[in-house]
Amino acid sequence: MSKKILIGVVSAIALSTMLVAGCSGTSSITIGGSTTVQPLSEAWSESFDSDIEISVQGGGSSAGVKGAAEGTLDIGAASREMKSSEEDEYPNLIVHHVAADGVAVVVHPSSDVSDLTLEEIRDIFAAGSNDDWTVINREEGSGTREVYEDIVMDDIEVAPNAEFLPSNGAVKEKVANTENAIGYISLGYVDESVKAVKVDGVVCTEENVVNGSYPVMRYLNYITDGEPEGVVKEYIDYCLSAAGQQIAADEGYIKLG
Amino acid sequence: MMSRYAIDRWSSRVVLAFGVTSFVVLVVIAAFIFRESLPALQEVGLFRILFGTDWYPSNDKFGILTMVVGSIVVTIVSLGIAVPLSLGAAVLLAEVAPPRVRALVRPAVELLVGIPSVVFGLVGMVALAPLIADISGKGSGSSVLAASIVLAVMVLPTITSISEDAIRALPRTYKEGALALGATHWQTIWRVLVPAARRGIMAGAILGTGRAIGETMAMVMVIGNSPIFPTGLFSTARTLTGNIAVEIAAAVGIHQSVLYVTGLVLFVLVMIINSASLLAYKRRAD
Numbered sequence: 001m002s003k004k005i006l007i008g009v010v011s012a013i014a015l016s017t018m019l020v021a022g023c024s025g026t027s028s029i030t031i032g033g034s035t036t037v038q039p040l041s042e043a044w045s046e047s048f049d050s051d052i053e054i055s056v057q058g059g060g061s062s063a064g065v066k067g068a069a070e071g072t073l074d075i076g077a078a079s080r081e082m083k084s085s086e087e088d089e090y091p092n093l094i095v096h097h098v099a100a101d102g103v104a105v106v107v108h109p110s111s112d113v114s115d116l117t118l119e120e121i122r123d124i125f126a127a128g129s130n131d132d133w134t135v136i137n138r139e140e141g142s143g144t145r146e147v148y149e150d151i152v153m154d155d156i157e158v159a160p161n162a163e164f165l166p167s168n169g170a171v172k173e174k175v176a177n178t179e180n181a182i183g184y185i186s187l188g189y190v191d192e193s194v195k196a197v198k199v200d201g202v203v204c205t206e207e208n209v210v211n212g213s214y215p216v217m218r219y220l221n222y223i224t225d226g227e228p229e230g231v232v233k234e235y236i237d238y239c240l241s242a243a244g245q246q247i248a249a250d251e252g253y254i255k256l257g
Numbered sequence: 258m259m260s261r262y263a264i265d266r267w268s269s270r271v272v273l274a275f276g277v278t279s280f281v282v283l284v285v286i287a288a289f290i291f292r293e294s295l296p297a298l299q300e301v302g303l304f305r306i307l308f309g310t311d312w313y314p315s316n317d318k319f320g321i322l323t324m325v326v327g328s329i330v331v332t333i334v335s336l337g338i339a340v341p342l343s344l345g346a347a348v349l350l351a352e353v354a355p356p357r358v359r360a361l362v363r364p365a366v367e368l369l370v371g372i373p374s375v376v377f378g379l380v381g382m383v384a385l386a387p388l389i390a391d392i393s394g395k396g397s398g399s400s401v402l403a404a405s406i407v408l409a410v411m412v413l414p415t416i417t418s419i420s421e422d423a424i425r426a427l428p429r430t431y432k433e434g435a436l437a438l439g440a441t442h443w444q445t446i447w448r449v450l451v452p453a454a455r456r457g458i459m460a461g462a463i464l465g466t467g468r469a470i471g472e473t474m475a476m477v478m479v480i481g482n483s484p485i486f487p488t489g490l491f492s493t494a495r496t497l498t499g500n501i502a503v504e505i506a507a508a509v510g511i512h513q514s515v516l517y518v519t520g521l522v523l524f525v526l527v528m529i530i531n532s533a534s535l536l537a538y539k540r541r542a543d
Contacts, residue, residue, distance in 0.1 A: 062507035085510075129483075129493070134396045139482075140314045141507020149315070157313055160323075163399055163493055164482035166503050177387060178397035 029235055032057035033064015033077035034143045035167040036186040037220050040099060041077060043251050044239050052231050058167060061143030068223045069093055074232050076223040079143030079186065096222045098239050100254040102187040102209035103148055103216040104196040106172070108179050115198040118215060121152055124182060128159025135162035136171050136183030144168065147218040148184050184216075188252040206254050220253065287524065294521050297514035306518050312484035312495075314504070314512040321519055323484050327494035328526070330487050331401055331480070332469045335408035340462055343413055344451070347420035347458075352446055369414040378478035381407040386479055393491040399481035402490040407475050412465035419464065423457020424450055463534035467527060473498035497523045 031041045035058045045054035059067070061078040068076030069090035082095055105121055107113055116124075129135045137158045138145035149155070165171050168185045175181040176193040187204055190196050196204045199215060208214035228236055238244050245255040297306065301319050309320020346366060350359055385406060386398030393400070431453055435445040451458070473496075481493030482503055501516050501523075508516055 060507040062509060066509065089509075129396065131395060136397075139503045139507065140512070141504060146315075157316065160312065161483045161485045161493065163397065164484075164495070164503060166477070174397055174399075178390065180395070181397060 027051065027231060028053040028055070029074045029232055030055050030057070030072075031075045031077055031222075032059050032067050032073045033223075034058075034061040034079040034220070035169065036061075036079035036101060036144055036188065037064075037077035037098075037222075039188060040220065040248055040251050040253055043247050044235075044244060047243075047247060048235055048238055049231075052235070054235070060139070060141045060166075061146070062141040065090070065093070065223055068225055071225065074224070075228075075236070078221045078223055080146045080218060081221070082223070090225075092226050093223050094225075094227060096224070096228075096236055096240075097219045097256060098222050098236070099220045099245070099248040099256060100209065101218055101220050102204050102206075102214055102254070103144055103151075103184050103218065104187050104190050104204040105152075105182065105184050105199060105216075106175050106190065106194040106196050107182050108175060109193070109195045110179060111195060113197060114195065115201060117200050118152060121199065122154065122156060125153060125158045125162070126156050128161040129163070132180060134178050134181045135159065136174050136178075136181055137162040137164050138171065138184075139164050139166045142166075143218075144184065144186055147216065151216050152184075187254070190252065206249070206252075209254055210257070290517055290520050290524060293517035294514060297511055297518050300511055301515065303518070306515060307522065310486070312500075314508070314515070317511075319511075319515045321497065321500065321515075321522065323486050324495045324497045324500050324519070325522065325526075326486055327401075327480075328470055328496040328498070328523075330494065331404050331408060331476070331496060332466060334401060334405035334490070335412065335469050336462060336466060338405060338409035339412050339416055339465060342409070343416035343420055343461070343465075344458065346413070346417045347424060348446055348451065350417070350421045351424040352442075352450065366414050366417050369410065374411065374472060374475045375478075377407050377411055378475035381475060381479040389491070396491065396493075397481070399479055399493050400491045401480065401487045401494050404476055404480040404494075404496075405490075407479055408469050408472055411472060411475065412468050415468060416458075416461040416465045419461030420454065420458045423454040423461070426457070427453050460534065463530065466530055470527060470530070471498060471523070473502050477502050497526075 029045075029052065031045070031054065038056060038058050041056045045056055048054065061080050064073065064076035064078045065082060065086050066076070067073035069092075079101065082093065086093070105116065124133055125135055125137070127133075135158070138148075149158075163174065165174060168189045171183040171185050172189050172194055175183045185194075187206070187209065190204070202208050202214045204214050204216075209217045222236055222239070224232060224236075227233075240256070249255050297319070306319050306321055307325070308322050309318065310322050311318040311320050312323065346362070350363055354362065381403055386400075386403050388398065389400055389403050390396055390398030427450060431449055432445055435449040436442070440448065476496050477499045480496065480499065482495045482499055483493040484495045484500070485493070487494040497519050500519050505513070505516050
């Protein structure tokens with residue numbers, strides 16, 4: 001007799017857990033991937049409908065694409081476009097541009113270097129760390145690194161003796177604390193603890209990225225598996241609204257025009 | 258009566274099941290790592306991965322020899338720091354210290370075990386690395402030296418407590434005999450007790466080696482993660498564990514499979530260390 005009651009109780013608990021889990025699937029959103037997009041997602045999720053629980057994680061752009069495709073993330077964040085290999089592997093993924101961003105080349109605030117050409121920057125990163133420079137690179141799979149390699153490095157490899165750090169924040173921290181360091185971070189992370197150098201004479205500001213004079217620009221993307229529905233759609237629509245884009249600008253990123 | 262027999266029978270079966278479970282888990286993990294490694298082993302080849310010196314996955318360069326060397330160098334340097342310190346601490350705790358000092362030092366050493374490795378890494382990153390940058394006069398301080406010091410502190414408690422136990426476990430007659438022959442306390446410790454306890458001290462050092470080579474988080478934070486052969490104590494390097502931790506989240510396809518090969522190499526390395534320690538232990542015991 002008592003065994004039957006026990007089974008009843010256990011299955012009741014199991015059933016209610018499943019029901020709760022089922023419901024929360026429609027009122028919570030999991031976002032993960034690029035650490036460039038992460039602060040922006042956090043800002044949006046704070047000002048979005050407070051009934052909906054949004055969890056924001058990092059992991060890198062490639063992890064964002066993978067997570068969206070495998071269903072572990074409702075929205076995958078990527079600070080680069082999808083690679084053709086990813087498009088082949090996950091044909092159902094849809095890319096939504098949600099903001100734009102510049103990649104700033106940063107040095108220690110006390111450095112006397114403030115103006116470099118693209119070619120000089122490329123040479124410094126290709127030569128790697130030496131007595132003059134401590135070169136800070138990002139890990140394989142970072143969207144920022146991919147954009148940087150594409151536009152600045154022009155397929156020349158960064159020297160392997162550079163330090164490899166796994167996020168925008170870690171690179172900024174390292175550059176801020178190392179006198180001869182040079183690294184690259186998203187424009188949204190730039191503050192007074194590091195100095196963004198002029199590239200080909202152009203300062204990395206929102207204005208210069210928008211008008212195209214600053215050369216290292218990319219879109220920030222949300223990736224969904226198929227067309228977004230329900231709260232995910234509401235959330236992305238909110239990000240693209242005037243209010244959402246204003247938040248992007250306030251966070252140091254660039255509004256979509 | 259029956260129930261007592263039943264308890265005996267069942268309890269031995271339950272214990273057997275636990276023992277078998279841990280063995281099965283090991284086999285399953287090994288099989289899983291091997292299966293995930295297969296694509297890389299077939300496409301890139303073990304030789305090119307193990308003896309390749311260039312790591313640049315986006316250009317299909319998958320050599321991990323620099324990291325094998327990195328892991329081994331950091332482990333050796335950290336043991337070079339940790340073993341003398343631990344031995345000193347063990348002698349202090351077992352022989353020299355008055356009970357009141359011992360009551361203070363021993364828990365302190367044991368508490369070190371409970372500190373998460375990410376905290377050690379953080380302290381290494383914000384306190385130790387800038388100091389090393391000042392001393393070396395260049396770079397950011399991320400270096401083999403920083404990593405080895407952090408690692409040494411982490412393995413210190415393991416080696417200390419095992420060595421202390423080994424010294425304490427010696428028969429009283431060793432000490433009494435040495436003192437009766439006219440040896441000083443100091444001579445007794447270094448000529449009689451420590452040599453007699455060397456098997457236990459070795460065991461502690463080898464356990465420390467196992468922990469050192471497997472440590473990940475703190476290493477990623479202080480070693481710089483450059484896939485190059487370390488050229489000195491102030492050089493950056495990358496460890497096998499760090500390679501997996503930094504890149505697995507973003508790796509796809511062959512790149513991901515090569516990271517599993519990295520794990521496989523680590524697995525084999527740890528097995529070699531453990532077997533060597535077993536052999537050393539056995540030979541001494543005979």
